[in-house]
Amino acid sequence: MIPTVTQQLRAMRVRLEETVVPALRDDAGFAREQALLMMATLDWLTDTHEHEYRYQVTENAEYRAVVRELASDDAEARTVLDRPAPSPADVAVPLADVAEQNRLLKDIVARAHAAAVQDPATRGRAHDLVAAVARRQRDRELSWYRMTGFPGARSGIADVLGAS
Amino acid sequence: MTRTAPPPSTAPEAGLDRLLERRARIREGAVTEAPARDDVAGRLEAFLAAHIGGAFTLGAVERMSGGGANECHRFVLTRGGTSEDLVLRIKVPGAICPTSAEREFQAMAATRDVLPVPGVHWLTTDPAHFGAPALISDLVPGVTAPTDAVPLATGLGTVYGPRLRDLLVPQFVGHLAALHAFDWSGADLSAFDVPRPGTTDAIDRRLAFWDRVWAEDALEAHPTVMLTQQWLWEHRPVVDHVSFLHGDYRNGNFLFDEDTGRIQAVIDWELCWLGDRHADLAYAMLRAWGHEDDAGVFRNSGLPDTATFVAEYERLSGLTVDPARLEYYVVYNLYWAVVSLVGTGPRNAAARMTQLDVMYDFISGLGAQFLGELTDLLAEERAS
Numbered sequence: 001m002i003p004t005v006t007q008q009l010r011a012m013r014v015r016l017e018e019t020v021v022p023a024l025r026d027d028a029g030f031a032r033e034q035a036l037l038m039m040a041t042l043d044w045l046t047d048t049h050e051h052e053y054r055y056q057v058t059e060n061a062e063y064r065a066v067v068r069e070l071a072s073d074d075a076e077a078r079t080v081l082d083r084p085a086p087s088p089a090d091v092a093v094p095l096a097d098v099a100e101q102n103r104l105l106k107d108i109v110a111r112a113h114a115a116a117v118q119d120p121a122t123r124g125r126a127h128d129l130v131a132a133v134a135r136r137q138r139d140r141e142l143s144w145y146r147m148t149g150f151p152g153a154r155s156g157i158a159d160v161l162g163a164s
Numbered sequence: 165m166t167r168t169a170p171p172p173s174t175a176p177e178a179g180l181d182r183l184l185e186r187r188a189r190i191r192e193g194a195v196t197e198a199p200a201r202d203d204v205a206g207r208l209e210a211f212l213a214a215h216i217g218g219a220f221t222l223g224a225v226e227r228m229s230g231g232g233a234n235e236c237h238r239f240v241l242t243r244g245g246t247s248e249d250l251v252l253r254i255k256v257p258g259a260i261c262p263t264s265a266e267r268e269f270q271a272m273a274a275t276r277d278v279l280p281v282p283g284v285h286w287l288t289t290d291p292a293h294f295g296a297p298a299l300i301s302d303l304v305p306g307v308t309a310p311t312d313a314v315p316l317a318t319g320l321g322t323v324y325g326p327r328l329r330d331l332l333v334p335q336f337v338g339h340l341a342a343l344h345a346f347d348w349s350g351a352d353l354s355a356f357d358v359p360r361p362g363t364t365d366a367i368d369r370r371l372a373f374w375d376r377v378w379a380e381d382a383l384e385a386h387p388t389v390m391l392t393q394q395w396l397w398e399h400r401p402v403v404d405h406v407s408f409l410h411g412d413y414r415n416g417n418f419l420f421d422e423d424t425g426r427i428q429a430v431i432d433w434e435l436c437w438l439g440d441r442h443a444d445l446a447y448a449m450l451r452a453w454g455h456e457d458d459a460g461v462f463r464n465s466g467l468p469d470t471a472t473f474v475a476e477y478e479r480l481s482g483l484t485v486d487p488a489r490l491e492y493y494v495v496y497n498l499y500w501a502v503v504s505l506v507g508t509g510p511r512n513a514a515a516r517m518t519q520l521d522v523m524y525d526f527i528s529g530l531g532a533q534f535l536g537e538l539t540d541l542l543a544e545e546r547a548s
Binding site for chain 1: 382383384385386387388390391394452506510513514516519521522524525526527528529530531532533535536539540542543544
């Protein structure tokens, strides 16, 4: 995924600090205050956003355990507990580590593909494997970038990831 | 198209190779190079004093907006009783494409009598003057898009409307035809490696250049790029007639007078090279630059329909258009655009080498669109 959400948050923070705030008029006190608040908020989001899913999964596991102890006879509790839940194991690996692993895996695929296509015995299989992953990545990317306006109307990323 | 094995070790053109070497040293911090933003007027004064024999005055030095490959400052130079509107263009090392001021200068000088191009006056490759290599050219009046149009990043997908379109189409096609038919053999193109006709020299060096940029810039590997690189090397066409190419010929990259519809200057020559005319033609025909008009006819770069474009180009240039090579160069153009939009832009944004970091991150969405088009073209083709 290029660029990551973190990279974009950092770029917006720097552009506010280096370009927007210095260009504000001296008498634009309210606008300056809002811009500084936006910078502080971007710092906050940069610090936390990668961990939002892990945070929610952690809470989900903890509250499920408490509800099972405290309210197992409650009809609504049983309904909620029956809904699909994320695995607590999902919090074990931070997002940045997953992203780093993915980059390493892609590098390995690039090297292996470059080698495999030199050999007539393996080039067809290599092409098929890489083409298949390219098609799935295309679908994710076109959805992920849809709000930039370049890919045109696409399904939301939630739907694309949910269908994969 | 014939399938040819990639040569074992093709290098980019020598000048572009040096450009990438220098960029690597800038990234390492071994050398410092960045457009000067302090006392640009004083720097200009000193530079011009060293290059102009006689008295002159300098007026109204003003930073211009935008600036991807170059940071630009307009100014007025008065000497000998006449005033000229000029622009100082300083190279940005963190640009979305690595480009050479020397090649840009030579391109504009060489083509000055072939099509409308801003006149060029001085070139310096010594960063001591302006912080980075720079050139000084005429400031040409005009707009890149109708003033009532919605502003778009670098003029992408500009819509002209029927009146302007009818006025601009013959010029847009005619200037490209004239450029490609132009005999450049007597021009000073010392910053270029001259490819041999009847060979794949030109595209070999170009692919070597973009492959190296991708290898150095991509934040991560991409399966579609793997397929594209392989396909491009295996399907390289031989060039029959070596043309001087603009390299970025599309809507948004020429200035025109909104009242008369006259093209005043073709601009943004940074990506020029010597090679196959189909590269420029296919680029102007990329879907992303065009749109369908009210009658449902696709307008390439917002201007000619495809049949008119090809027929008029062939008539005016005396050169043929080969559909197979056009197809090849569609893939080539999508590829180098991806290298820039998904590789170099985000890399330089992450490295804080540009003030256009937010924009570079954002327009990677266009790179995703181009990757999608490449996947559609190449992922279905069974490797043999």
